Amino acid sequence: MLQVQGVLKSYATPQGSLAVLAGVDLHLGERSSLALMGESGSGKSTLLHLVAGLDRVDGGSIRVGEQRLDQLNEAQLAHWRRTEIGLVFQQFNLIGSLRVDDNLAFQARLAGRFDSQWQAQLVERLGLGDLLKRYPEQLSGGQQQRVAVGRALASRPGLLLADEPTGNLDEATSDDVLQLLLDLLRDTPTSLLMxxxxxxxxxxxxxxxxxxxxxxxxADAR
Incomplete structure (x- = not known):
């Protein structure tokens, strides 16, 4: 599902070029999950943004499914992000002006793959049935993240990218959200890079x- 080969990424700073990624290789199979760890500033989020097509590699290649991201122009990348991947963030990033039901459907509608039966299943399994007419500001952090998980999976993407998705939650809520996510992934073709x-x-x-x-x-090699 995901092949990262020899990826290089540097950023310009007042002190000169700063190399963040120095030849990253990574492989994630279909229907698999992988945790990416590292100390602060190690480039974890940078790599995730590259895999999401939100930034460009300086060298090497990233392939998701049959698509090489470095061969796509900006319009093609934008379409690819809408249709082929799901994103979950630490800050939830729900749309404040939309109710829960519309937030859940948002990505799937953009991708042209809204499925009312799958949406109903997500609502039930994520425990959102009583919250559908609320707005994000009326939800707890755990409830907002459950909505974000549902939104990301509503289009049944091939790859789900999650950046510290439980980082703003207490330990018990974090465990609940993660378990719901992993349970849902078992019933989809989606791979997870977290x-x-x-x-x-x-x-x-x-x-x-x-x-x-x-x-x-x-993880045990350092």
Whole structure:
């Protein structure tokens, strides 16, 4: 599902070029989950943004399914993001002016793949039935993140990218949201790449790797 090969990424700073990724290799199979860990500033979010097509590599390649992202122009990348991946963020990023039911359907409608039966199943399994007519500001953090998970999975994307998705939640709520996410993934063709600082959360996924000195190493290799 995901192949990252020799990816390089640097940023200009007043002190000169800063190399963040120095030849990253990563592989994620279909229907698999992988936790990406690393110290603050190691480039975890940078790599996730590259895989999401939100930024461009300086070298190397990223392939998601049959598509090489470095071969797409900006319009093609925007269409690809709408239709082929799901995104879950630490800050939830729900649309404040939309009620829960419309937030849930938003990504699937953009992708042209809204399925009312699948949406109803997501609502039931995420425990959102009594919340559909509320607005995000009327929800707890855990409830908002459940909506964000449902929105990301509503279009049945091939790849779900999650950046510290439980980072703003207490431990018990974090465990509940993660369990719901993993249960749903078992019933979809979706693979999961999750950035997390928590070894406890990472251990729940199929694979764990660490970004260290600009490269990916097994979690137990440092």
């Amino acid at each position: 950035v997390t600082h928590s070894p406890r959360i990472a251990a729940r996924l199929d694979q764990q790797v660490v970004l260290h000195r600009g490269r990916v190493v097994p």
